Amino acid sequence: xxxxxxxxxxxxxxxxxxxxxxxxxxxxxxxxxxxxxxxxxxxxxxxxxxxxxxxxxxxxxxxxxxxxxxxxxxxxxxxxxxxxxxxxxxxxxxxxxxxxxxxxxxxxxxxxxxxxxxxxxxxxxxxxxxxxxxxxxxxxxxxxxxxxxxxxxxxxxxxxxxxxxxxxxxxxxxxxxxxxxxxxxxxxxxxxxxxxxxxxxxxxxxxxxxxxxxxxxxxxxxxxxxxxxxxxxxxxxxxxxxxxxxxxxxxxxxxxxxxxxxxxxxxxxxxxxxxxxxxxxxxxxxxxxxxxxxxxxxxxxxxxxxxxxxxxxxxxxxxxxxxxxxxxxxxxx
Numbered sequence: 001x002x003x004x005x006x007x008x009x010x011x012x013x014x015x016x017x018x019x020x021x022x023x024x025x026x027x028x029x030x031x032x033x034x035x036x037x038x039x040x041x042x043x044x045x046x047x048x049x050x051x052x053x054x055x056x057x058x059x060x061x062x063x064x065x066x067x068x069x070x071x072x073x074x075x076x077x078x079x080x081x082x083x084x085x086x087x088x089x090x091x092x093x094x095x096x097x098x099x100x101x102x103x104x105x106x107x108x109x110x111x112x113x114x115x116x117x118x119x120x121x122x123x124x125x126x127x128x129x130x131x132x133x134x135x136x137x138x139x140x141x142x143x144x145x146x147x148x149x150x151x152x153x154x155x156x157x158x159x160x161x162x163x164x165x166x167x168x169x170x171x172x173x174x175x176x177x178x179x180x181x182x183x184x185x186x187x188x189x190x191x192x193x194x195x196x197x198x199x200x201x202x203x204x205x206x207x208x209x210x211x212x213x214x215x216x217x218x219x220x221x222x223x224x225x226x227x228x229x230x231x232x233x234x235x236x237x238x239x240x241x242x243x244x245x246x247x248x249x250x251x252x253x254x255x256x257x258x259x260x261x262x263x264x265x266x267x268x269x270x271x272x273x274x275x276x277x278x279x280x281x282x283x284x285x286x287x288x289x290x291x292x293x294x295x296x297x298x299x300x301x302x303x304x305x306x307x308x309x310x311x312x313x314x315x316x317x318x319x320x321x322x323x324x325x326x327x328x329x330x331x332x333x
Contacts, residue, residue, distance in 0.1 A: 013292040013317035015230070016273065020221045020287035021322060027072035034074060034148040044219035045073045045089065046211050047082035049204045051123075051299030052111075053227035054081025055101035055307045056291045059314025060225045061085055065094030067322055075219070077165070077210045079154035079203030081227075083182045087139065090149050096137040098315065102308035104132045111302050121190045123300070125180050141179075142172035152217075153178045154203030154210055158192040163206030165213060166195070211272055212280050219284060224273060225314075226290040233270060233290070292317045 014021075023041055032038060047057050064070050070089050078086035088097035104110070105128065115122050133139040144151055152165040155178070166178040181193035181200040192199035207213065214222050226233065272278050273288050295309040 012320055013229075013290045014287060014321035015290070016287040017221075017285035018287070019285040020223050023221050023285075024069045024072040024223070025322075028068045033071055037074070041074075041220045042218055043072060043074045043221040043223070044214035044217070045076045045086065046209060046214055046222060046224040047076065047078040047086045047089075048209050048225055048227040049078065049080030049082035049085075050208075050227045051081055052101055052105065052301045052307055053297055053299060053310070054085055055098075055297060055310035056227045056295075056314035056317075057082060057085045057225045058088070058097035058099075058101055059311035059316075060289060060318045061089045062094040062098035062311070063315040063318035063322075065089065065092065067318070069322070070094065073149060073223075075150045075152065075214070075217070077152045077154065077214050078182075079208055079210065080183050082225075083151075083153045083179060083203065085225075086151055087144065087179070090147050090151050091139065091143055093137070093139070098311045100132065100137050101311060102304045104136050106302045106304045106307045108302065111300050113300065116187075121188060123183075123185070123189045125183055125189050128183075129176060129180060140172070141175040144175045145170050145172065152210070152213070153182050154207050154213075155181045155195075155200040156203055156206035158186075158199040158201050161206055163203065163210070163213075164200075165210070211286065215280060215282065215284050221285045222287070224286065224288040226288055227314075229291050229294050232294060289317050289321050292320060 020043070023039070023043060027037070027039070027043075030038065047061070048054075049057075061070075070092070073089065076086040076090055078084070085097050088094060108114075109124065110127050110132070111123050113122055150167055152167045153175075155164055155166055156162065157164060166181070169175050169178065177193060177195060181195060182203040183189060184191075184193050184200065185202045185205075186192065192201045194200075209224060209226070211222055211224055272280050273286055275281075291310070291313045293313055295306045295313055297303075297306050297310040301307060
């Protein structure tokens with residue numbers, strides 16, 4: 001049985017403009033709610049994905065909710081697992097976001113590499129959408145249509161691999177289909193998802209961290225939740241090899257296999273986030289929160305202990321960033 005990763009001393013995982021957290025804390029203090037702001041700012045939350053790495057983001061959203069900061073957000077963007085975690089913040093399901101990965105998704109019912117090459121998908125979106133999110137962690141998709149906080153679900157057009165955002169749907173079944181589309185990876189989950197006569201696949205293929213999109217939409221402040229540590233984002237792991245399923249994707253669409261590899265996809269977003277003089281920022285305030293330490297979780301990890309630890313590390317990163325004694329409760333306390 002895999003051993004639990006040796007804990008390292010926690011480090012700060014927040015990088016960028018403290019003004020983002022200052023605005024969130026000021027809004028909490030004033031009791032302002034979405035759609036009823038006294039200030040002129042627009043604060044966007046961008047949630048990173050990456051399959052089971054979403055557990056880090058789940059822990060972060062749980063910490064934001066516990067700290068009373070979830071209602072300071074004006075709009076949410078997410079791709080793939082990030083869209084599901086973003087949904088949890090919008091609907092007030094922070095605890096579920098932290099636990100769903102280890103409780104429900106770290107299982108062979110959801111992920112089973114032995115199904116690769118068979119007629120059954122390696123990753124079962126049916127199990128996630130029709131079982132887990134119905135019985136174990138119930139989600140009322142219609143509530144997204146009524147929420148004062150818009151959710152933007154990133155998808156990728158299968159034909160040309162261009163990113164698009166789905167939002168503003170009026171029916172719950174439309175939201176559910178958008179969520180299936182944002183997580184659809186050929187060979188892993190099945191065929192692309194058809195919406196409005198177009199075929200769509202995993203949103204993180206085209207735009208894994210839609211910070212630039214949030215800025216173009218008018219955000220003055222952006223909080224980006226990352227699902228890799230700084231070290232993991234800045235270099236390829238020499239032990240990583242492009243998996244067979246990713247290489248096979250290039251047979252379906254040249255370049256698709258490479259685009260599914262997390263580190264390579266984050267390049268432009270990282271330049272935008274780390275360069276205060278980047279022309280795409282236009283004076284906006286950006287803050288990223290990364291896990292303080294790694295639990296060794298990857299996209300298809302099903303080790304429940306590691307996945308639960310990733311959620312703890314995500315929670316810890318937000319708690320440390322806030323520096324707020326009211327948010328120090330750990331997951332499960």
